[in-house]
Amino acid sequence: MIPKKVFVAGLAATMLFSACKTKDLKMNISKEEVTADRKIVVYQVFTRLFGNKKTNNKPWGTIEENGVGKFNDFTDKALHEIKDLGVTYIWYTGVPHHALVRDYKAFGISNDDPEVVKGRAGSPYAVKDYYNVNPDLAVNPANRLQEFEDLIARIHKAGLKLIIDIVPNHIARKYEGKSNPEGVQDFGANDDVNVEYKRDNNFYYIPNNHFEIPDNDVPLNGEKNPLVDGFFDENPAKWTGNGSRKVKPDQNDWYETVKVNYGIRPDGSKDFPELPAGFDQKSYQEHFAFWQNKDVPDSWKKFKSIALYWTAKGVDGFRYDMAEMVPYEFWSYMNSAIKIKNPNAFLLAEVYNPNEYRNYIRLGKMDYLYDKVETYDKLKDIIRGKSSPDGLSDIQKGMSDIEHHMLHFLDNHDEQRLASSEFAGTPERGKPLMVVSTTISTSPTMIYFGQEVGEAGNENAGFGKPTRTSIFDYIGVPNHQRWMNDGKFDGGQLSSSEKNLRDFYKRLLNFSITSTALMGSYQEIQTVNRQNNSGYDELIYSYVRWSKNQKLVVVTNFSSEKTSEFDLVIPADIITKWNLKDGEYSLTDQLYLKNEIQLNVINGEGKAKVKIAPSESFIYQVK
Structure with missing residues (x-):
């Protein structure tokens, strides 16, 4: 598995994505858009790992062997401790129902073919049903949506807000909307599968060709499974999530997903209304008004409905996976609709191309983007002895007009753990990076669960390998589990150095959310x-x-x-x-x-x- 960022360098050369490019817009951000009373601090949790108490950590282990966390593990005590750390938002990763290798037929859910699932627990970015949640996360899978709604209520009672993922660029190869609201049809239900492209098709097709499983794919590490037979029923084949047009994708492609069509023709041209000149300076209300009565592709409507569905349930915002692979006109359309419903919605996008930052902020109406390829990469180079810190000043100067919109982080589900041997090496060496990341700008700060107690991601989980906490496997997170202390959430098993580290994070984050100077x-x-x-x-x-x-x-x-x-x-x-x-x-x-x-x-x-x-x-x- 190649991490997402490996593909980023090639995006500009891929014609499908080049249609999303415009000139680099440099402008002053209006005062009302950057003014905030206090810093925002986001605590990212990988939801199925957070409450897991089992410590077996067998590679390719099952739920029974390695365990799994539940929504109910986010108790009032757990939420209190997270807030007390200095957190204002929790990002729950892996909430929407995604493809996984487990039998839930008794709950009306079809089994997923392991040959198009990464790992055993599955990638959270291969969503199978956008109107429901991962059955692994529920004590009673039949009641899984209610258990998540109960969590939303507990979070708000604790004085916190929550965001979840929306993955607009791609969905699971076997998408089944078993929970669709009345009137909502599945992705692809009305597609003309005899053509490569049609504007209102939800997918791109390879007509007259059957999908083929990638070479060297060894699902479940070779374990026997009735669905592992070298065949997956997809005819005609669809383009793969990262844009591959091969009938048989490469093993390193996002072969478990299919690309969603937003009205970008195969030659890269746009098949939808474009924003008029000057809309980089207009409010979300004006963007919303522009899209009224406009004829837009069907995929736009589907994803807007999904976002508004979760907004109505009390979700306070979204993190958008690989947002730059989707045209910013769509983001204008959807984000302005979300803001009309909730003006305070928190909208965070994964964008890696600095030349596109201002487009996605100003034209796509994003609140925040990842500051990965500049601040994060610079800090990583500094601590690994590849660079001096002097260049941090140039980065701040270059992004002075958008610095408030650039979310800072040192750890997340895609990246190597801060304390890992491939990054800072020890949690203590990560401290100066955390101080700078938190205090150098007015941007939100994000930490990844376990970071505050020095989690190094040393486990060989199976599909996921060391230095990153696996997002594909059932696994425990040792340092975090010591803080969790069998559900007491009191740090009772932490070492003295781990307690001191968490105290450092608590002091830093709490200072940051009360400091006026940092804004x-x-x-x-x-x-x-x-x-x-x-x-x-x-x-x-x-x-x-x-x-x-x-x-x-x-x-x-x-x-x-x-x-x-x-x-x-x-x-x-x-x-x-x-x-x-x-x-x-x-x-x-x-x-x-x-x-x-x-x-x-x-x-x-x-x-x-x-x-x-x-x-x-x-x-x-x-x-």
Whole structure:
């Protein structure tokens, strides 16, 4: 299995996706769109793993062997502890009913062919029924939707909000809408399967050809199963989710899914109304008005109905998988409709092409995009010794007009765990990255469950391999399970170092959601200190953040070996902006409230003596 990001480099060369490109729009984001009272912190959970208490971790293990978590594991106590960590939203990954290898025929669910399922538990991004939830997650699968609705109520009672995935680009090869509301027809039900493309077809077809299972596909690691016979009944074959037009996709293609047609012709041209010039500056209300009475492709209507269905059930927003593989005109159409129903909906998109960021924010009406290929990749290079932190300033400058819309993270279901040997190596070495990721901009911060207790993803789960917590298998998450403590959610089995790490995350995240400066202005002080400070090591990075009533100086040490001592310079232009007169001011660290140093302002320039240990960070507040 090749992770999604491996495919991203090739997107621009794929004609289907090139139709979604427009000129790079650079503009100032209007004040009302960036102003927020406090930081947002998202806690991503892989729902079926969160509450799993079993620790067998047998490769390719069954539910009975390795266990599975349920909606009911998110108890009032668990939700309280998540909120107490400093979290405002929970992203529940893997909620919509997706293809998996388990017999649920007694509940009216057909069995899925293991030859088009990745792993045993299945990929959450091969959705089988958008109007219901994964039966694995319910104590009583017949009552699974009600159990999820009960979870929604508990989340809101706890003062939290929730988002779930919508995967618009592709669906499971065997999609069966057993839970469709009245009047809703299945994807493909009215398709003309005799042609490759028709605007209102939901899929692209390879007429007169039967789908063939990829070579070297070894479902269930060779275990016998009545459906494993070298054949999957799909005639005619459909394009595969990542755009492959082969009758027999490659093993590394997203062969378990099929591509959804949004009205992009096979030659890449658009077969739907386009947004008029100037709509990059218009509100979601104006976008919504534009689409009224417009003739749009059938897939647009289907996905809008899905989003509004979950919105009506109290879901507070969505994370959109591989959003840049779908034209931004569709996003304008759907997101504006969601915002009309819930103006505060949280809309997050997985987009990896920096040249398209502004299109998906301004024209697609996305609230937030992944800041993966710039901030995340830069931080990863720094801690792996491939880069100095100086370039962080250039990244912030380059995205200054959209920085609020770029969600920051260091860990998620697609990426290597922060504490893994292939990333930071230890949880402690990840600390300075987390401080910078959280405090450098006004963007939301996201952490992945287990990150806060140092989960390294060491398990060989079967289909999923070490350094990433598997999204395809039934597996336990050891560090997280020690915090969960057999359902007590009190950290009772954590080591002292794991407790200290969680305390660090709790302090940092709670400070971030109460700080006004972190929703205010940013200015790097890296350049002046690197040029004029002989004791300022190349792995030190510093900047300032401020609002009307709070002034912060952030200093972090990416070195895991060297203690640095230096006179930190606060340049004159910042001293002027802060309206500080010559004199002495206290700087108190806001993470632990123990370290206090003095800022001396002489002739309009500030200096403070700093001693910073390996992997240490300070968030100094000026008093």
